[in-house]
Each structure stands twice: as structure tokens, then as C-alpha cells.
Amino acid sequence: MFKKKRGRESAEIPSSSLADMAFLLLIFFLVVSTIDVDTGIGLVLPPPPDDTAPPPPIRERNLLKILVNSQGMILINERPAAVTEVRERVANFVDNANRANDENLSVSPLAAIVSIKTDRQTPYEMYIRMLDEVRGSYKELRDAESMRRFGVSYDRYSASLASPSDDEIRKVYPMNVSIAEPDPGSN
Amino acid sequence: MSKFKKKNAKTKQEVPTTALPDIVFMLLIFFMVTTVLREVTLQVRVELTRAENIEKIEQKRLVSYLYVGPMVLGANTFGDTRVQIDDALIEEISFIRRIMYDKLLEQPKLIVSLRVDRESEMGIVTDVQQELRQAGTLQINYSTRRLQ
Numbered sequence: 001m002f003k004k005k006r007g008r009e010s011a012e013i014p015s016s017s018l019a020d021m022a023f024l025l026l027i028f029f030l031v032v033s034t035i036d037v038d039t040g041i042g043l044v045l046p047p048p049p050d051d052t053a054p055p056p057p058i059r060e061r062n063l064l065k066i067l068v069n070s071q072g073m074i075l076i077n078e079r080p081a082a083v084t085e086v087r088e089r090v091a092n093f094v095d096n097a098n099r100a101n102d103e104n105l106s107v108s109p110l111a112a113i114v115s116i117k118t119d120r121q122t123p124y125e126m127y128i129r130m131l132d133e134v135r136g137s138y139k140e141l142r143d144a145e146s147m148r149r150f151g152v153s154y155d156r157y158s159a160s161l162a163s164p165s166d167d168e169i170r171k172v173y174p175m176n177v178s179i180a181e182p183d184p185g186s187n
Numbered sequence: 188m189s190k191f192k193k194k195n196a197k198t199k200q201e202v203p204t205t206a207l208p209d210i211v212f213m214l215l216i217f218f219m220v221t222t223v224l225r226e227v228t229l230q231v232r233v234e235l236t237r238a239e240n241i242e243k244i245e246q247k248r249l250v251s252y253l254y255v256g257p258m259v260l261g262a263n264t265f266g267d268t269r270v271q272i273d274d275a276l277i278e279e280i281s282f283i284r285r286i287m288y289d290k291l292l293e294q295p296k297l298i299v300s301l302r303v304d305r306e307s308e309m310g311i312v313t314d315v316q317q318e319l320r321q322a323g324t325l326q327i328n329y330s331t332r333r334l335q
Contacts, residue, residue: 018208019207019211022211022215030218038247038250038328039242039333040241040329040330041238041242042242042244042298043329044325044327045316045324047320047323047325119309120308120309120310121308121310123309124305124307125306128329128331131238135240139240
């Protein structure tokens with residue numbers, strides 16, 4: 001009679017350590033996982049230069065040339081400039097028609113091209129800072145346009161779109177940043 | 188005495204733990220699904236720069252990383268600036284073209300994310316970019332962290 005009872009007791013799989021095993025696995029995945037998303041500045045490189053076809057003609061006034069030398073000093077259209085004034089200069093240049101309507105600045109935001117040229121010894125950090133300033137300038141312009149038209153910031157407007165091709169603000173202010181061809185033979 | 192004993196016996200003071208494995212398993216499955224295992228061991232130092240106007244890359248599977256930075260020789264000693272793709276250091280800059288072209292054939296929408304050390308110079312970055320242009324991988328991304 002006693003034997004029969006004992007046999008019935010041990011018919012289950014011991015599940016008390018199940019939680020411990022699961023915890024161990026959990027801790028392993030917690031340690032090895034990286035949840036952070038990659039963030040950065042996106043850019044589309046131009047296709048490789050074609051020797052047979054000359055580069056497309058660009059009117060001088062539609063091109064804003066930013067040159068950063070090996071000391072991290074900046075020339076905007078051959079004139080020295082400070083880092084802090086880049087943003088304002090780019091905004092003025094791109095949005096010329098709505099602002100000063102200067103004959104030396106771009107015809108329209110569509111035609112405006114910002115060109116960034118660097119030396120081989122230019123610090124990478126400086127180059128990124130320059131790109132960041134240019135992007136910041138475009139962001140301000142787009143934000144202002146978005147507020148005027150839709151009453152929301154550009155981030156919220158673009159997030160509400162179904163596809164990026166519907167972006168009306170981007171059609172008004174396309175970002176044309178050009179990375180200048182490196183000089184041949186410079187080391 | 189007998190009064191106290193009776194009371195203790197009636198009220199259960201334990202937290203019910205039968206649902207604990209289920210909770211833990213749920214967490215476990217969540218982390219298993221969201222996790223990305225570290226694929227590469229870095230042989231160059233990459234301390235990213237910071238910038239303000241940056242965007243997230245949502246489609247992680249399109250991204251291929253390219254590391255540029257001083258080669259790690261030992262604890263706190265660094266060598267020349269080198270380029271690393273996946274697990275290997277690149278011996279010659281011109282090899283990048285071939286590697287990236289092969290990657291582009293596998294994934295036509297490839298985005299090359301350049302993870303460049305903040306103390307690098309533009310020379311090597313320009314060289315890498317020229318190679319990428321030759322390979323046809325024109326979508327690039329400069330990895331930066333958010334400015335605080």
C-alpha cells in the first residue's frame with residue numbers, strides 16, 4: 001500500500017529549476033544584445049567621373065564653395081569664414097529669393113548646390129562638423145517652410161507621410177551637397 | 188498560543204511563483220528577437236564623432252560597415268590609420284573596390300556606413316570614397332553619435 005503511493009508522487013517532471021534556466025538565458029541575451037540603432041549623416045556619392053563627358057555646366061552664383069584646409073580653417077567662396085557663420089551663410093545662399101534676392105547668391109533653392117572641399121590633412125571631425133552645419137541650415141529652412149504651410153515641424157510632417165516621394169517640402173528645398181573631386185596628385 | 192498558530196496556518200504569506208517562468212520566458216523571447224549579436228572584433232580604434240542633425244538607419248540589413256581608424260597594437264598603443272571591413276584589415280585601399288562590388292551584387296540597395304575615428308584625416312576617407320564610387324556603392328552614411 002505504501003509503495004503504490006510513492007510511485008504516484010514522482011510522476012511529474014521537476015520544474016522548479018525552469019525559472020533559473022530561463023533567467024540564465026535571459027541574462028546572456030541581455031549582455032550580448034545591442035539595441036542601439038546606427039545613426040549618422042547619409043550621403044549619396046556621385047558616380048565615378050567620366051573622362052569623355054565634361055561635368056555639367058553650373059552657374060557660378062548657384063554654387064557655394066566651402067573649403068576646409070588642413071588646419072580646419074574655412075573659406076567660403078574664397079573668403080575666410082568662421083564655423084559659427086556657416087549655417088547663416090548657407091541659409092542665405094539657398095533661400096536667396098525669399099530673402100535678400102542678391103545677384104551673387106543662388107537663383108532658387110532648387111538650383112543651389114553646396115560644395116564641400118577638403119585637403120588630405122583636414123581633420124575628419126571638422127568635415128563632419130561642416131556637413132552638420134549645412135544640414136542644420138537646411139533643417140531650419142525646411143522647418144520654417146513646413147510651419148508656414150502645414151503648421152507642424154518638418155520632422156512631424158515627414159513622419160506623417162506615406163512615402164518619401166510625397167514630401168512637398170523636400171521638393172522646395174532639396175539638399176544638394178556635393179563633395180568636390182579631390183585634386184589629382186595631392187598627397 | 189494555539190490562537191496564533193491557527194491564524195498563521197490560514198493566511199498564505201508566499202508570493203505565487205507559478206507564473207514566474209512564463210514571465211521570464213516572455214522577456215527571454217523578446218530579447219532573443221530584438222538582439223543582434225556582435226559580428227566583428229574591431230582591430231582599429233573607432234571613436235565616433237558627434238553631430239546634431241543626424242538620422243537613424245532603419246533598415247539594418249542593408250547596412251555594411253567599414254571601419255577607419257588607427258590600428259590597435261596593444262593597450263593604449265596605436266599604429267597607422269587602417270581600414271577594416273568585416274573581420275579583416277585591408278592591406279591595400281584598392282581592395283575595397285572588389286569587396287564592395289561583391290557586396291553590392293548580393294544586396295543591390297547596399298548602404299555603406301563609414302565608422303571613422305574622430306582623429307582621422309580626410310585623406311584616407313577620400314580614398315575610401317573614391318573606391319566606393321568605383322565599386323558603385325554610392326549610398327553611404329557617416330556614422331556619428333548624437334550631440335549631447
